[in-house]
Amino acid sequence: MAQQNGVKPVTAVQKLRNMLADPDKIVVCPGVYDGYLARIALLEGADCLYMTGAGTTMAKLGMADMGVATMNDMRDNAAMIASISPTTPLIADADTGYGGTIMVGRTVTSYIRAGVAGLHLEDQVVTKRCGHLKGKQLVEEDEFVSRIRAATIARQQSGGDIVIIARTDALQSLGYDAAISRLKAAVEAGADAAFLEGINTREQAEQLIKELDGTPCLFNNVPGGVSPDFSVQEAKEIGYKIAIYPCLGIEVVYPAIKKACRQLFDGGKVESVEKDGKRWSPRELFEVCGLNESMEFDRQAGGSAYLTDA
Structure with a gap:
């Protein structure tokens, strides 16, 4: 990252x-799971993004979150999202690390080189599933x-x-004490933060924060899943330091696209996607993804493709 006025920017x-x-x-x-959603979140003021593994699997592969995404699938998507705003932190799902210890090391190094600011690793077997589905198997x-x-x-060797972030899915099958034991051991091994998946109650969450005193804890908000639907304020009051909302894009896109398709197929015209009584123009949508900035860059470089406004 280039220095400005002799001061190195904060990464x-x-x-x-x-x-x-x-x-x-x-x-x-x-x-977020693609560049368009990332751009929208950034325009609305996000100061940190989360790349959801379930969303990436669904958007990039068209498949459910059942351990089918590879390290390359996830790393490449994370690199693209991180590149949109290199100074905005991106936390990305890294699943199980995609293999044994050597592969975990390769995954972490690859994420670092991709510009990812944080990742979480879990204790499921490599053929994993979404943390809010039943029947998970653990190592x-x-x-x-x-x-x-x-x-x-x-991380140390990468420079x-x-x-x-250490994530455990042990609560469902092994119980609270086993899950806490795993998180404490992970922190002792060098994890910076803890992620107890599938928390059941506010009391359980408060106990987690108490037992991991001094270690930042992450709350995973999955509406309709096994955990309470804590608001940001509630999560903060409990003592969480990170709150991720992985289904934000997945949940709202589904009914919107479904409705638009039904309107098109049943009535022959999309009517619902409007603002102030008007449809969004291509120009307005492209501006979400940096149209004006790209045109200005071309002009500054002496290009002639965008001397007139698009």
Whole structure:
């Protein structure tokens, strides 16, 4: 990153660490899975983004979140999203790390080089499933800890930085005590933050924060899942430092596109996607994705393609 006036700009990962260190801050991350959603979230004021693994699998592969996305699928999507605003932190799902310790190390290094500010690694088997589905299978605690240890070693050897978030799905099948044991062991191995998936009650969440005193904890808001639908304010009051909303885009896009398709197929015309009684023009939609900035860049470089307004 280029220096300005002799001062090195703060990197995205350092911004994320600063946010986590701020006692009055909760990091709120809208879930995005493509560049268009990321652009919209940024225009609306997001200061941190979350790349959802479920959304990436659905959007890029057209498949449910059943462990079918590869490291390359996830890394490439994360790199694209991170590149849109390189100084805005992006936290990205890294699933199980996609293999043994060597592969976990490769995944972490790849995410660092892709510009990702934070990632989470979980304790499911490689053929994983969404954390809010039943029947999840877990690796032993020692194997989970080895994944976290591999991540911290890879981070150190890379010469870069990334916030490592340890996620456990043990609550459903092994119980609260086993889940806490795994998170504490992961933090001891070098994880920066903890993520207990599938929290059941506010009391359980408060107990988590108490037991992991000093370790930033992440809340995963999945409406219709197994956890309470905490608002940002509620999550902050409980003591969470990060709140991710992975279904934000998935949930609202489905009914909107479904409705528009029904209007087209049943009535021959889309009527609903309007603002102030008018449809959105291509120009307005392209502006969401940096049309004006791209045209100005071309002009500054001496290009002639956009001397007249588009």
